[in-house]
Amino acid sequence: MAMSDTPDIIYTKVDEAPELARASLEPIIRAFAGAAGVSVETRDISVAGRILAVFPDFLTEAQKVSDDLAWLGELVKTPAANVIKLPNISASQPQLNAAIKELQAKGYAVPDYPAEPATEAEKDIKARYDAVKGSAVNPVLREGNSDRRSAKAVKAYAKANPHRMGNWSKDSKTRVASMPGNDFFANEKSATLTAAQAGGASIVFTGKDGAETVLKKGLKYTEGEVVDATFLSAKALTAYIEQALASVEPGVLFSAHLKATMMKVSDPIIFGHFVKVYLKDFIARHGAELDALGWNPNSGLGDLEKKIAGNATLEADYKAVMASQPPMYMVNSDKGITNLHVSSDVIIDASMPAVIRAGGKGWGPDGKEADVLCCIPDNSYACVYDETVEYFKETGKLDVTTCGAVSNVGLMAQKAEEYGSHPTTFEAPADGTIRIVLASGEVLHQHAVEKGDIWRSATAKKAPILDWIQLGIARTKATGAAAFWLDKNRAHDAELIKYVEPALKEAGIEILILDPRAATRYTLETMRAGKDCVTITGNVLRDYLTDLFPILELGTSAKMLSIVKLMQGGGMFETGAGGTAPKHVQQVQEENHLRWDSLGEFCALGESFNFLADAKNNPAAAVLGAAVDAATQKVLDNNDSPEGKVGQNDNRTSHYFFARYWAEALAAQTDNAALAAHFAPIAKALAENEAKIVAELHAVEGVPADLGGYYLLDDAKVAKVMRPSATLNAIIG
Numbered sequence: 001m002a003m004s005d006t007p008d009i010i011y012t013k014v015d016e017a018p019e020l021a022r023a024s025l026e027p028i029i030r031a032f033a034g035a036a037g038v039s040v041e042t043r044d045i046s047v048a049g050r051i052l053a054v055f056p057d058f059l060t061e062a063q064k065v066s067d068d069l070a071w072l073g074e075l076v077k078t079p080a081a082n083v084i085k086l087p088n089i090s091a092s093q094p095q096l097n098a099a100i101k102e103l104q105a106k107g108y109a110v111p112d113y114p115a116e117p118a119t120e121a122e123k124d125i126k127a128r129y130d131a132v133k134g135s136a137v138n139p140v141l142r143e144g145n146s147d148r149r150s151a152k153a154v155k156a157y158a159k160a161n162p163h164r165m166g167n168w169s170k171d172s173k174t175r176v177a178s179m180p181g182n183d184f185f186a187n188e189k190s191a192t193l194t195a196a197q198a199g200g201a202s203i204v205f206t207g208k209d210g211a212e213t214v215l216k217k218g219l220k221y222t223e224g225e226v227v228d229a230t231f232l233s234a235k236a237l238t239a240y241i242e243q244a245l246a247s248v249e250p251g252v253l254f255s256a257h258l259k260a261t262m263m264k265v266s267d268p269i270i271f272g273h274f275v276k277v278y279l280k281d282f283i284a285r286h287g288a289e290l291d292a293l294g295w296n297p298n299s300g301l302g303d304l305e306k307k308i309a310g311n312a313t314l315e316a317d318y319k320a321v322m323a324s325q326p327p328m329y330m331v332n333s334d335k336g337i338t339n340l341h342v343s344s345d346v347i348i349d350a351s352m353p354a355v356i357r358a359g360g361k362g363w364g365p366d367g368k369e370a371d372v373l374c375c376i377p378d379n380s381y382a383c384v385y386d387e388t389v390e391y392f393k394e395t396g397k398l399d400v401t402t403c404g405a406v407s408n409v410g411l412m413a414q415k416a417e418e419y420g421s422h423p424t425t426f427e428a429p430a431d432g433t434i435r436i437v438l439a440s441g442e443v444l445h446q447h448a449v450e451k452g453d454i455w456r457s458a459t460a461k462k463a464p465i466l467d468w469i470q471l472g473i474a475r476t477k478a479t480g481a482a483a484f485w486l487d488k489n490r491a492h493d494a495e496l497i498k499y500v501e502p503a504l505k506e507a508g509i510e511i512l513i514l515d516p517r518a519a520t521r522y523t524l525e526t527m528r529a530g531k532d533c534v535t536i537t538g539n540v541l542r543d544y545l546t547d548l549f550p551i552l553e554l555g556t557s558a559k560m561l562s563i564v565k566l567m568q569g570g571g572m573f574e575t576g577a578g579g580t581a582p583k584h585v586q587q588v589q590e591e592n593h594l595r596w597d598s599l600g601e602f603c604a605l606g607e608s609f610n611f612l613a614d615a616k617n618n619p620a621a622a623v624l625g626a627a628v629d630a631a632t633q634k635v636l637d638n639n640d641s642p643e644g645k646v647g648q649n650d651n652r653t654s655h656y657f658f659a660r661y662w663a664e665a666l667a668a669q670t671d672n673a674a675l676a677a678h679f680a681p682i683a684k685a686l687a688e689n690e691a692k693i694v695a696e697l698h699a700v701e702g703v704p705a706d707l708g709g710y711y712l713l714d715d716a717k718v719a720k721v722m723r724p725s726a727t728l729n730a731i732i733g
């Protein structure tokens with residue numbers, strides 16, 4: 001990729017609430033940066049955009065789009081990368097189907113998703129869609145390790161303006177239940193490869209009859225790579241879910257917390273097992289009919305309800321079976337949407353912290369809060385939530401006004417660990433053995449499996465591991481307390497410890513190495529004592545903890561600063577640590593109020609300019625960056641962030657205030673006289689027209705908004721909705 005034609009900054013075009021926010025904020029950024037000669041361009045990583053990009057052969061010339069994700073995937077491997085990445089949808093199967101339907105209805109002749117492909121052509125279509133499904137963007141762009149923390153101003157704001165926290169009681173019945181064994185944790189094997197073991201490998205299934213099937217060929221391992229293999233027993237999973245359901249006490253809700261988006265192969269299957277157990281009697285009675293309707297349990301109760309709609313017998317029996325089971329934790333009790341409707345509705349990193357923040361409460365079908373049994377099948381990380389729940393039962397809720405800040409350094413680069421394991425995850429086709437066979441013929445790992453068991457291999461490469469350790473050391477030095485979250489009794493972690501211990505010795509620094517349960521307790525106690533603490537973790541805990549601790553400390557993970565120092569010298573700045581907040585879009589559609597908080601974008605923008613200033617020796621970018629930081633601080637100080645209701649500040653008003661403070665800071669600085677002169681009249685006009693602009697922004701609220709679609713938005717309509725102030729638009733230019 002030629003570096004000379006790369007824009008200074010890439011801002012991503014995404015989905016749902018952050019995409020609506022982009023439509024308002026990005027024109028402001030483009031105009032302000034442009035005045036300093038800094039170029040900003042967008043690239044589309046929305047799920048609709050990604051579908052269109054992989055099916056050019058089904059589209060007319062006019063409909064074809066560039067494959068921006070592929071382009072960005074190359075860019076992040078170069079020092080020229082400076083990407084501001086907003087969250088995008090990691091589509092579950094029902095979401096993917098809905099996006100396809102919407103595109104087709106809009107005249108794009110993309111094919112249906114072939115669930116059971118028969119021909120080579122159908123297999124090709126399915127493979128293309130499977131590359132779009134689930135978490136398909138982040139693993140491609142994350143060519144560096146993760147550094148997530150709250151900016152000082154954000155933490156100070158949270159301490160001074162504590163959010164609402166539910167009370168924890170000692171006799172709360174909320175608890176975490178995980179499998180007694182035979183899970184990924186128990187069955188894991190791991191090895192660090194020698195130079196002789198590096199090279200090609202394949203994954204082979206051998207049936208009881210001795211017949212071999214190659215599940216995956218062409219794997220390429222490098223020296224020092226940590227290669228794991230493990231499986232979760234389907235029978236043990238079913239038995240555990242049955243036992244958990246039977247153990248639900250009266251008045252307690254049943255819930256399952258998975259990550260079906262990032263673990264896009266394993267977790268939809270696990271989700272399907274929950275559905276099958278919950279609806280066991282119903283499926284036993286109507287299995288053939290449900291098959292004929294084409295219902296797959298992995299697609300959840302949402303799809304089932306659509307498929308049986310109008311069939312009075314099925315509907316009545318479904319209702320009866322649902323009523324006979326313990327009540328479920330609800331996604332939306334008003335609309336009857338349960339935990340088991342769609343696998344991507346309850347995502348563990350966001351869902352468990354919300355239960356914990358509420359004092360161990362979830363919403364039941366009756367629209368009331370209740371204690372919850374939280375099923376997290378695999379023991380690798382369930383202990384983190386279990387320990388947190390038990391800790392708060394013992395000690396009561398956290399005092400937000402005094403607690404310390406917990407930041408994270410996460411091993412993430414180059415598809416590290418479980419989050420890179422989709423291509424090497426398989427449901428065992430029959431009873432037999434699954435082996436990883438190296439080019440030499442050596443069997444690296446093998447497991448005896450039964451039909452339906454979920455087997456997977458994950459790896460972490462040496463260079464990212466070493467980079468992660470150094471980042472951990474640097475952040476520890478800057479922070480104080482820290483721990484590596486590694487369990488010497490877990491196969492994979494034991495291999496990582498072999499890297500960590502000598503590196504710490506060489507650096508002459510002592511950092512605790514604690515298993516996840518002990519590390520959870522240590523971190524909670526440290527933060528409660530008012531001290532800051534770094535969690536140095538693998539990829540999954542990076543994800544979980546950067547929602548858990550911010551949601552407790554700040555009320556949300558949206559305000560996190562999320563830096564990805566790319567290993568080839570570039571920078572990626574993710575906004576916040578959360579997702580695309582689908583609920584927020586619904587509110588816009590219903591009453592044109594967007595409560596999405598762009599503080600994560602503001603923080604990322606400041607970092608992106610600062611990075612540009614250093615990387616390209618661009619002093620004007622440094623001026624822009626410093627002014628962004630000042631504006632962000634002022635948005636917080638003046639309480640200009642969005643609130644929940646029509647008539648209150650929303651995303652658009654917060655952008656107006658941000659633009660105004662940014663212009664004021666640029667006008668006031670003395671490092672760049674030309675920029676100061678350029679922004680002085682803009683700042684003046686923005687300030688003088690405050691009442692008029694805010695009135696224009698509020699005037700559109702309270703009635704439904706037309707976005708021209710859900711997955712494929714109509715950009716002109718979105719611009720109209722998100723930029724309704726003619727006065728503001730004229731000043732921005």
Ligand SMILES: NC(=O)C1=CN([C@@H]2O[C@H](COP(=O)(O)OP(=O)(O)OC[C@H]3O[C@@H](n4cnc5c(N)ncnc54)[C@H](OP(=O)(O)O)[C@@H]3O)[C@@H](O)[C@H]2O)C=CC1
Pocket residue numbers: 086087088089090091138261344345346347350351556558576577578579580581582583584595596597598600
């Ligand atoms: N980096 C990425 O690309 C990520 C993408 N995702 C994707 O996002 C989608 C939704 O994920 P989900 O797990 O439901 O989590 P979300 O973080 O989108 O939503 C959970 C809740 O967090 C609050 N929230 C999150 N961000 C903001 C914000 N900027 N401003 C205000 N409130 C915010 C909202 O709560 P309330 O309205 O109650 O205030 C929201 O309902 C999925 O498709 C998922 O795959 C998820 C995580 C990261």
Ligand SMILES: O=C(O)CCC(=O)C(=O)O
Pocket residue numbers: 090134135136138139261262349542543546577578
């Ligand atoms: O890629 C995804 O699906 C979600 C990513 C995520 O939750 C995170 O990185 O915090």
Ligand SMILES: [Mg+2]
Pocket residue numbers: 349543544547577578
């Ligand atoms: Mg997350």
